[in-house]
Amino acid sequence: MSDCNHDCGSCGVSCDERQENPGIQKAPMNDLSDVRKVIGIVSGKGGVGKSSVTSMLAVAARKQGKNVAVLDADITGPSIPKAFGIKERAQGNDQMILPAVTETGIKAMSINLLLENDTDPVVWRGPILGGVVEQFWSDVTWGDVDVMFVDMPPGTGDVALTVYQSLPVDGIIIVTSPQELVSMIVEKAVKMADLMEIPVLGIVENMSYYKCPDCGKEHKIFGDSHIEDIAATHGVKHVVKLPLDSEVAKACDMGQIESFACEEIEKLAEQL
Numbered sequence: 001m002s003d004c005n006h007d008c009g010s011c012g013v014s015c016d017e018r019q020e021n022p023g024i025q026k027a028p029m030n031d032l033s034d035v036r037k038v039i040g041i042v043s044g045k046g047g048v049g050k051s052s053v054t055s056m057l058a059v060a061a062r063k064q065g066k067n068v069a070v071l072d073a074d075i076t077g078p079s080i081p082k083a084f085g086i087k088e089r090a091q092g093n094d095q096m097i098l099p100a101v102t103e104t105g106i107k108a109m110s111i112n113l114l115l116e117n118d119t120d121p122v123v124w125r126g127p128i129l130g131g132v133v134e135q136f137w138s139d140v141t142w143g144d145v146d147v148m149f150v151d152m153p154p155g156t157g158d159v160a161l162t163v164y165q166s167l168p169v170d171g172i173i174i175v176t177s178p179q180e181l182v183s184m185i186v187e188k189a190v191k192m193a194d195l196m197e198i199p200v201l202g203i204v205e206n207m208s209y210y211k212c213p214d215c216g217k218e219h220k221i222f223g224d225s226h227i228e229d230i231a232a233t234h235g236v237k238h239v240v241k242l243p244l245d246s247e248v249a250k251a252c253d254m255g256q257i258e259s260f261a262c263e264e265i266e267k268l269a270e271q272l
C-alpha cells in the first residue's frame with residue numbers, strides 16, 4: 001500500500017496491517033533507563049495525603065532493598081522534593097536530565113527541581129502539563145529501577161489521563177480520607193482506572209482516626225469509614241488505614257520522610 005501514515009484513525013483503507021483501535025502510543029523510555037514497574041498514587045481530591053503516602057511507599061520499598069524512583073506528576077502542586085528535603089536543582093545537559101537522589105538512594109524528579117525558585121507557580125494549560133510528565137518519563141535518565149511511584153495530580157483531569165495513557169502504569173493506589181463525599185470521589189477514581197484497564201492495587205484511608213496518646217482510644221475525627229465496603233464493591237484487595245499523626249506532618253514538612261517508619265505502609269509495599 002502506498003503513502004501509509006500508520007494512523008488508522010485518519011484512514012479508511014482496509015489493509016492487512018489495519019488496527020481498529022490503535023490507541024494512544026506509550027511515551028518511549030530512553031536507552032539509559034530500565035523501569036520495570038510503575039505504580040500511580042492517585043486521590044480524588046487534594047490534601048488527603050497522596051504525596052505523603054507516595055513518599056512513604058518509596059521509602060518502604062527502598063528499605064526492602066529495591067531500586068526506587070519517584071516521578072512527581074503533580075506539576076502544579078509538587079510536594080515530593082520538600083518531603084525528602086531535596087534542595088539542589090536537577091542536573092542535566094542537551095542530551096539528558098539526571099534525577100535528584102535522596103539520602104537513602106531514591107531517585108526523584110519534580111518540576112520544583114527545575115524551577116529557579118520552588119515558590120514559583122506553574123501557570124500552564126493541561127496539554128503542557130501532560131507534556132512535562134511525558135518528558136519526565138522519556139528524557140530523565142532513570143537508570144535501573146525496580147519500581148517507580150508516580151505522584152499523580154489530584155482528581156481525574158488532563159494530567160491524570162496523560163499518565164494513564166502515556167506511561168506503562170502497572171497499577172494504582174488510591175489515597176483517601178474518610179468523609180462521605182470523598183467516598184464518592186474515590187469511586188470516580190476507581191472507575192477511571194477501570195476505564196483505562198489499570199488495576200487498583202490498594203486503597204489507603206489516610207487520617208482515618210486519631211489515637212489519643214494518653215488513653216489510647218481511637219477517635220474517628222472525620223466520621224465513620226466506608227472504605228472496606230468500597231474496596232469490596234470494586235474487588236480491591238489491600239486496604240490500609242493510617243492515623244492522623246502529627247509525626248507524619250512533621251516528617252513531611254521538615255524533609256525527613258526517610259526517617260519516618262510506618263508499619264502499615266511497609267506491609268503494603270511488600271505486596272506490590
Ligand SMILES: Nc1ncnc2c1ncn2[C@@H]1O[C@H](COP(=O)(O)OP(=O)(O)OP(=O)(O)O)[C@@H](O)[C@H]1O
Pocket residue numbers: 043045046047048049050051052053074077079153154206207242243244245246247248249250252253
Ligand atoms: N496521616 C497524616 N497525619 C497528619 N498529617 C498528615 C497525614 N498525611 C498527610 N499529612 C499532612 O497533610 C498535608 C497534605 O498532605 P499531602 O501533601 O501529602 O497531600 P496531597 O493529597 O498530596 O495534597 P495535594 O493534592 O495538594 O498535593 C501535609 O502537610 C502532610 O504533612
